[in-house]
Amino acid sequence: MNRFFVSLRRNYEQGRISGILVLGLAILIAVVLFGAIGSLFVDPINATVGAVRPRRPPGGDYFLGTDSQGRDMWTLLIYATPNTLKMGLIAGFIGVGFGTVLGLIAGHFGGVADAIIRVISDALLTVPAIAVLVVIAGNIDRMSTLIMAMVVASLGWMFTTRTVRAQVLSVREKAYVEVARVNGEGPWEILFAEIMPNIMPYIVASFVGTVSGSILAVIGLEALGLGALEEMTLGNTIYWSQQSSAVLRGYWWWWGPPIVVIALIFIGLFLTSVGFDRFANPRLARR
Amino acid sequence: MSKELQRYLLTRFGQFLLIIFVAVSINFIIPRLLPGDPVQTALARLQTAGGAQNVDIQAVSASYRAKYGLDAPLIEQYFNYWMDLFRLDLGVSFANFPEKVSTMIANALPWSVGLLATATLIAFVTGSLLGARLAWPGAGRGIKTLVPMMMILTSIPFYLLAIILIYFFAVVLRWFPPAGGVDTTRIMRMDWETTADVLNHALLPSLAIILGNIGFWALGMRSQMINVLGEDYITFAEAKGLPQRRIFVWYGMRNALLAQVTALALSLGHVVSGAILVEVIFNYPGLGSLLYVAIRGQDYFVIQGVVLMLIVALAVLLFIVDLIYPLLDPRIRR
Numbered sequence: 002m003n004r005f006f007v008s009l010r011r012n013y014e015q016g017r018i019s020g021i022l023v024l025g026l027a028i029l030i031a032v033v034l035f036g037a038i039g040s041l042f043v044d045p046i047n048a049t050v051g052a053v054r055p056r057r058p059p060g061g062d063y064f065l066g067t068d069s070q071g072r073d074m075w076t077l078l079i080y081a082t083p084n085t086l087k088m089g090l091i092a093g094f095i096g097v098g099f100g101t102v103l104g105l106i107a108g109h110f111g112g113v114a115d116a117i118i119r120v121i122s123d124a125l126l127t128v129p130a131i132a133v134l135v136v137i138a139g140n141i142d143r144m145s146t147l148i149m150a151m152v153v154a155s156l157g158w159m160f161t162t163r164t165v166r167a168q169v170l171s172v173r174e175k176a177y178v179e180v181a182r183v184n185g186e187g188p189w190e191i192l193f194a195e196i197m198p199n200i201m202p203y204i205v206a207s208f209v210g211t212v213s214g215s216i217l218a219v220i221g222l223e224a225l226g227l228g229a230l231e232e233m234t235l236g237n238t239i240y241w242s243q244q245s246s247a248v249l250r251g252y253w254w255w256w257g258p259p260i261v262v263i264a265l266i267f268i269g270l271f272l273t274s275v276g277f278d279r280f281a282n283p284r285l286a287r288r
Numbered sequence: 289m290s291k292e293l294q295r296y297l298l299t300r301f302g303q304f305l306l307i308i309f310v311a312v313s314i315n316f317i318i319p320r321l322l323p324g325d326p327v328q329t330a331l332a333r334l335q336t337a338g339g340a341q342n343v344d345i346q347a348v349s350a351s352y353r354a355k356y357g358l359d360a361p362l363i364e365q366y367f368n369y370w371m372d373l374f375r376l377d378l379g380v381s382f383a384n385f386p387e388k389v390s391t392m393i394a395n396a397l398p399w400s401v402g403l404l405a406t407a408t409l410i411a412f413v414t415g416s417l418l419g420a421r422l423a424w425p426g427a428g429r430g431i432k433t434l435v436p437m438m439m440i441l442t443s444i445p446f447y448l449l450a451i452i453l454i455y456f457f458a459v460v461l462r463w464f465p466p467a468g469g470v471d472t473t474r475i476m477r478m479d480w481e482t483t484a485d486v487l488n489h490a491l492l493p494s495l496a497i498i499l500g501n502i503g504f505w506a507l508g509m510r511s512q513m514i515n516v517l518g519e520d521y522i523t524f525a526e527a528k529g530l531p532q533r534r535i536f537v538w539y540g541m542r543n544a545l546l547a548q549v550t551a552l553a554l555s556l557g558h559v560v561s562g563a564i565l566v567e568v569i570f571n572y573p574g575l576g577s578l579l580y581v582a583i584r585g586q587d588y589f590v591i592q593g594v595v596l597m598l599i600v601a602l603a604v605l606l607f608i609v610d611l612i613y614p615l616l617d618p619r620i621r622r
Contacts, residue, residue, distance in 0.1 A: 124307045126554065127606050131561035132595040133311075136318055139583060139591055217445055221565055224447065225583055239448075243569065248454050249466055260448045267443040275439075 012280070022276025028269030032082060032262065039079035047073040048080055048233055059254045066254035069245050077233055078258050084146060085216060085235040086266070091150035092215035096157030097208045101197075103158065104165025109173060109192050119166070122159040130156045131221050138222050144229040153218045160214075161207040168200040175199075202281035209277060213270040220263060235259045293614060300610040304603050311599035315592055316369050320362070378596070379589035383582075389593035392578060397597070399469055400574030403490055404563050407497035408556075414498075415505025416548055420541050422506065423513030435510075438503030446500025447565035453492050453499075454569070464492045467571040493570045497563055508551050512544035519543075546617050553609040556602055564598075 012018050046052055055071040057063050065074035107118040137152050138144065172178065173196060181195045222228055223236025226244075230237060242248070242256040360368070372378070378389035422431060441449075458466035470476070470485050516522065517540055525535045567576030575594050582590035 120303075120306065121310075123303065124310050127307060127557055127602065128311060129557040129560040129564075129598050129602055131564060132598045133314060135579065135583065135591065136315060136595050140318055218561075220445065221447070221561060224565055225568065225580060227583065239451075248451055249459060251459060253455060256451055260444075260451065263448060264440075264444045267445070268440055271439060271443040 017280050019276050019279050021272050022280060025269050025272025025274075025276050028265055029273060032265055032269060033086065035262075036079055036083035036086070040083075043073075043076045043079055045076065045080055048076040056252065065258055066252075068241065068247070068252070068255050070241070074254055074258060077238060078235075078262065081233040081235050081238055081259070082262055084233055085219065085263075088146050088150045088153070088219045088234070089212045089216035089266075091147065092154040092157055092219070093208055093212035095151060095154035096211045096215065097161050097204065099154070100158030100161025100207070100211070101165050101204055104162040105169060105192055105197065107162065108166040108169025109188070109196065115166075118162065122162045125156060126159045126163075128156075130218055134218060134222055135225065135227065138227040144227070146229060146232055146234070149219055149222070149228060150215070153215045153222070156218070157211050157215050161204070161211060164203050164207050165200060168203050169196055172196050172199050202277075206274060206277050206281055209270055209274040213267060213274070216263075216266060216270075235263055296614065297611075300607060304607040304610075307603040307606075308600055311596060311603070312370070312373065313366075315596050316366055320365075373596075378593035381582075381587055381590050383585040383587045383590075389590050392590060393575065393593055393597050396573060396575045396578045399572060400563070400567065400576065403494055403567070403572065403574060404497070404560070406490075407494040407563075408501065408559055410494075411498045411501035412505050412548075412552060415502040416509045416541075416545065418502070419506035419509025420513050420536070420544065422510045423517065423540075423544075424536060425517075435507075438506050440503075441499055442501075442503035442507065444500070445565075446496050446562045447569055449500050450493065450496035450566045450569045453496050457492055465489050469573040489572075493566050493572055496566050496570075497559070500562065501559060504555070505548065505551075509544055509548055512547045513540055516540050516543045542616075546613075549609060549613060549616060553606050556605055556609075560598060560602055 009018070049072065051071040053063065053067050053071050053073050055067055055069050057067045059066040059074075063073055063075065065078065067073055068077075103118050103122070107115040133156060134152060137155065138149070141148060141152070173191075178191060178195050181191050186194070219228070219234075220236035220239070223234055224239045224243070226240050228234060228237050228240070230240075238259045239256060242252070242259075245252075245255075247253075247255040376390050378393070381387045381389055381392060384392070418434070422435060454466050457463050465471075465488065469489050470482070471489075474482060474485055476482055522535060522539055525539050530539075564576035564579060566572070567574045568580040571577055575598065579591065579594045581587070582594065
């Protein structure tokens with residue numbers, strides 16, 4: 002543990018840990034803690050339909066007011082935030098895992114496998130993701146947060162594949178890979194023991210990007226009414242507020258707080274990814 | 289035309305065809321992968337959604353069965369699917385039986401293209417100019433404070449910006465109409481009043497798209513400019529004593545724009561995805577709203593048609609960007 006702090010301090014002094022990274026992580030941790038700690042103090046029953054008096058503005062008994070179906074917005078927000086983050090994280094893990102394996106294979110083995118993977122990922126990158134996801138999600142009868150995460154992950158691997166493939170191509174020409182090859186290590190051993198650890202920073206960086214993209218897609222699908230409508234999520238809250246014309250009727254406390262939380266999540270992820278780029282690539286930090 | 293240019297254009301055209309092929313195949317396969325009869329499922333869902341009370345379900349189902357030949361072998365169905373596409377026959381709407389899906393799309397398309405093309409172009413041009421200005425060493429303190437604001441605007445999904453814009457400018461201040469493409473009472477004619485009305489309705493949605501995108505272009509251009517300005521040819525141009533403005537525009541911006549155009553091609557899908565939701569939130573009569581209404585009413589073939597249309601339109605746009613690229617980058621033209 003002590004060694005960890007020493008290296009942390011050294012990195013900080015070298016300017017690799019920027020204020021941006023710290024700020025981004027702090028925002029994300031605050032959002033996570035909001036859901037984790039908040040749920041200790043509120044009763045989830047208040048976030049179900051008809052639990053409290055509908056259409057109350059913020060203040061008094063209801064800190065953030067209530068929606069027109071009689072749900073307490075504060076409770077709803079506390080339970081919706083972790084659900085939305087969870088979907089983004091699961092989709093991020095699946096997408097990055099799948100993308101990394103494909104990128105490693107494409108970069109390391111080349112040939113036909115590389116050509117097929119590259120062509121498909123390039124084609125899918127240019128397709129408007131929401132259009133394809135709408136077709137998939139619209140065909141699923143019983144939507145749940147897990148299925149939603151998998152649907153979104155199905156189009157969340159291409160950037161990782163591109164990044165990993167490009168990095169493998171440069172790393173595999175390095176001397177230590179050559180040494181390993183001469184020492185008689187097999188192709189899979191070289192791939193996972195020599196190449197993969199060296200491109201880890203890029204995989205982590207693309208994980209942040211993939212999580213952000215996944216949350217964006219999840220909220221988009223939910224706002225269109227394609228999510229698991231009975232679950233408490235930020236996207237569903239936006240959907241229900243749109244369904245009840247909350248904007249035109251002036252119920253700002255219905256759509257305002259979820260937008261603020263969503264904005265905080267995206268700003269946190271964005272700052273983290275910018276800050277992490279500087280951490281992984283020290284040349285950027287000097288600018 | 290040189291060998292290299294020919295090769296470039298051929299690969300890009302191949303890619304264009306591939307995207308369309310993949311998209312059509314996905315659209316064909318997904319409904320058929322699921323258990324059960326797609327027409328039956330769609331009709332059953334439509335009835336539960338309550339959108340089909342006035343429609344003779346038997347007639348609709350018979351017409352679909354005949355047209356799609358669902359009893360035929362899969363490969364024949366696939367072939368028929370392609371033949372129908374070439375005839376621009378995308379089927380008939382369930383909810384508005386017997387209106388053709390292709391007619392509905394043709395009615396919605398001009399709205400979407402007008403809104404999205406204008407907004408994206410404005411965002412791209414002003415964003416790039418602003419980003420270039422930010423990278424210039426002489427940039428003032430005032431303009432530098434724009435950077436964090438840009439970062440925030442870029443990271444928020446722009447359909448959420450749309451909600452905030454509606455609330456402040458249409459509900460609180462009542463400066464602009466909150467929804468729709470024109471006044472509901474207006475008869476569409478080619479005159480000044482109609483144009484003004486259309487523009488008045490388009491202003492808020494396009495503002496949402498512009499605000500949401502401008503930061504992306506500005507930040508991208510800024511980092512490209514910083515890279516380009518570090519190149520030796522810039523130092524050389526300065527040593528030659530060229531005017532600053534000339535270095536800035538012809539040596540700096542021209543080279544930085546190349547990466548911006550590539551980014552434009554890659555981000556169009558993202559922009560279109562966001563614009564769909566902006567249309568939904570503004571109830572703007574384009575493809576996005578058509579898609580939304582179709583999802584709400586489980587109007588299966590409209591969903592498929594719009595999605596296909598979106599993918600094909602995007603592939604065409606990408607191909608156009610690819611065609612423009614050699615004009616900007618003489619290295620490919622050679």
